[in-house]
Amino acid sequence: MVAIKLTDDVFWIGANVHTEDLFEGIWPIPNGVALNSYVIKGDKIAIIELVREWGGAALTLLKNLESISIKLTDIDYIILNHLEPDHTGFTYLLNSLSPDAEIVSTQKGVNLVKAFYQIENNLKPVKTGDVIDLGDNKKLEFTEIPNVHWPETMVTYETNSGILFSGDAFGAFGVHQGCIFEDETSDESKPYWEEETLRYYANIISTFSGNVLNAIEKLSGLKINMIAPSHGLIWRKSPEVIVKKYQRYSNYNKDYAEPAICVVWGSMYGNTEVMLNSVLRGIGKVGVPIKVHRVPNEDPSFILSNAYRCAGLIIGAPTYEYSMFPPMKYFMELLRKKRITHKKVFYFGSYGWSGGAKKDFDNLAENMHWDILEPLTFNGYPTLEELEKGEKLAMELAQQVKQIPSKTKDENY
Ligand SMILES: Cc1cc2nc3c(=O)[nH]c(=O)nc-3n(C[C@H](O)[C@H](O)[C@H](O)COP(=O)(O)O)c2cc1C
Ligand SMILES: [Fe+2]
Ligand SMILES: [Fe+2]
Structure with a gap:
C-alpha cells in the first residue's frame, strides 16, 4: 500500500496490521486493526498520529511517506492526539530520524511523551483553541476532548479542508478491506464494519460514553467535511453517520439499548x-x-x-x-x-x-x-x-x- 489521497495535500500514510497479538494485550483482533496516520503538506509539513512498530507498520509508514516524496527531515510537526502506544509507539524512532520536528500534544500528552519515550526536546504543548499555521492556507486547530479515550486526548481540525482528525473517537477494529473511505465500501463489507465498530466501542470506548457525548457537543460548532479517525474507515461523504452511530452507542449507557x-x-x-x-x-x-x-x-x-x-x-x-x-x-x-x-x-x-x-x-x-x-x-x-x-x-x-x-x-x- 502507498499513501492515499484525502485531498490534494492531505494523505493517509497508515498501516493495516494483521497480528496474532491481542489489542491492549486483552482483545482479540482476528480481522486486524488499521493504524491510521496522516500527513498534511502546507509550506510546513505535519504528521498526525503515528503507528506502533507492529506487523511492519513502522516500515509501511516510512514507505508511504517515500511514495509521496516526503523526506523525514521535511517533517516540521508530529501531532499526537492521544498517547496510547498503538499511535505513538514509533515516536522515539521517528524523533531520532526527524530530530527537528516538534512533537505537539496537550500538556498531559507532552508529559506522557516524556514518560513513555524519554524525549525532552522539541515538545510543544497546545490547548483548546490553539492553532498551528502550516502556511499555504492550511491551519491546524486543536480541541481537547479529555477521556476519549485517555485524559490527554485532543482532536486536530484542519481549517481549510474541514477534516477532523478525531483520534480514537469514531474508530473501529478491523483492517481496511481495499477501501479506506466509507463511500467506497461495498454493501457486503458494511456488516463487517458495523460489527467491528460496535466491538471497538464496547471494548475500548464504552467506559467513556459520557465523555464521548461531551466531545460531540464540544465539536458541534465545527464545519466537518471529513472525519479521519485513528482506526477504521475515513468518513468523507457522510461523516454525520459515524457521529450518529457513536451517539447511539454512547446513549446505550443512559437508556435501554x-x-x-x-x-x-x-x-x-x-x-x-x-x-x-x-x-x-x-x-x-x-x-x-x-x-x-x-x-x-x-x-x-x-x-x-x-x-x-x-x-x-x-x-x-x-x-x-x-x-x-x-x-x-x-x-x-x-x-x-x-x-x-x-x-x-x-x-x-x-x-x-x-x-x-x-x-x-x-x-x-x-x-x-x-x-x-x-x-x-x-x-x-x-x-x-x-x-x-x-x-x-x-x-x-x-x-x-x-x-x-x-x-x-x-x-x-
Ligand atoms: C470445582 C467445584 C466447586 C464447587 N464449589 C461449590 C461451592 O462452593 N458451593 C456450592 O454450593 N456448590 C459448589 N459446587 C457444586 C456446584 O455448584 C453444583 O454441582 C452445581 O450443580 C454445578 O452446576 P453445573 O452443573 O451447571 O456446573 C462446586 C462444584 C465444583 C465442580
Ligand atoms: Fe486509545
Ligand atoms: Fe487507538
Whole structure:
C-alpha cells in the first residue's frame, strides 16, 4: 500500500496490521486493526498520529511517506492526539530520524511523551483553541476532548479542508478491506464494519460514553467535511453517520439499548445448562432476537458487543468454591468496568450445598442501573417446577424487552 489521497495535500500514510497479538494485550483482533496516520503538506509539513512498530507498520509508514516524496527531515510537526502506544509507539524512532520536528500534544500528552519515550526536546504543548499555521492556507486547530479515550486526548481540525482528525473517537477494529473511505465500501463489507465498530466501542470506548457525548457537543460548532479517525474507515461523504452511530452507542449507557436479549452462560457439569434450555424456550415463545454466548469458551470481547447492544441480559452461572463460576465473574467485572448499564436482567444458576454465585451476582450488579427480575437459584439438577419458573421468568423479561423501541436509524451510507 502507498499513501492515499484525502485531498490534494492531505494523505493517509497508515498501516493495516494483521497480528496474532491481542489489542491492549486483552482483545482479540482476528480481522486486524488499521493504524491510521496522516500527513498534511502546507509550506510546513505535519504528521498526525503515528503507528506502533507492529506487523511492519513502522516500515509501511516510512514507505508511504517515500511514495509521496516526503523526506523525514521535511517533517516540521508530529501531532499526537492521544498517547496510547498503538499511535505513538514509533515516536522515539521517528524523533531520532526527524530530530527537528516538534512533537505537539496537550500538556498531559507532552508529559506522557516524556514518560513513555524519554524525549525532552522539541515538545510543544497546545490547548483548546490553539492553532498551528502550516502556511499555504492550511491551519491546524486543536480541541481537547479529555477521556476519549485517555485524559490527554485532543482532536486536530484542519481549517481549510474541514477534516477532523478525531483520534480514537469514531474508530473501529478491523483492517481496511481495499477501501479506506466509507463511500467506497461495498454493501457486503458494511456488516463487517458495523460489527467491528460496535466491538471497538464496547471494548475500548464504552467506559467513556459520557465523555464521548461531551466531545460531540464540544465539536458541534465545527464545519466537518471529513472525519479521519485513528482506526477504521475515513468518513468523507457522510461523516454525520459515524457521529450518529457513536451517539447511539454512547446513549446505550443512559437508556435501554436495542430490543434483543444477550444470554451469557457457563456450566461445569450441565445442571445450569438444563435451565438455560428452559430460559431460551421462554424467550423463543415471546419472539425476541437472541444472542447466546458461553464462557469461557467464547472470548469476552465478542460477548461484550452483544451485551452492550442488547437491552436484555441473562446471566446463567453456577457456584464454584463459594462464589460465582470464575469466568462469569470476570465477565461481570468487565461489564462493570465498561459501564454496561441500563439493562433488563435475569440471573439463574445451580449450586451444590451453600451456594455463593448469587451473592457475587448481587455485588457485581450494584449501581449498574439494571432492572433485575427475581433471581433463580436451584440445588443441583433443576426440578420440573424450577424449569417452568425459569421459562416464565424468561418470558417476562422478553416481554419487557420487546416493548423497548429500536434506536438504529439514519445510519445508511
Ligand atoms: C470445582 C467445584 C466447586 C464447587 N464449589 C461449590 C461451592 O462452593 N458451593 C456450592 O454450593 N456448590 C459448589 N459446587 C457444586 C456446584 O455448584 C453444583 O454441582 C452445581 O450443580 C454445578 O452446576 P453445573 O452443573 O451447571 O456446573 C462446586 C462444584 C465444583 C465442580
Ligand atoms: Fe486509545
Ligand atoms: Fe487507538
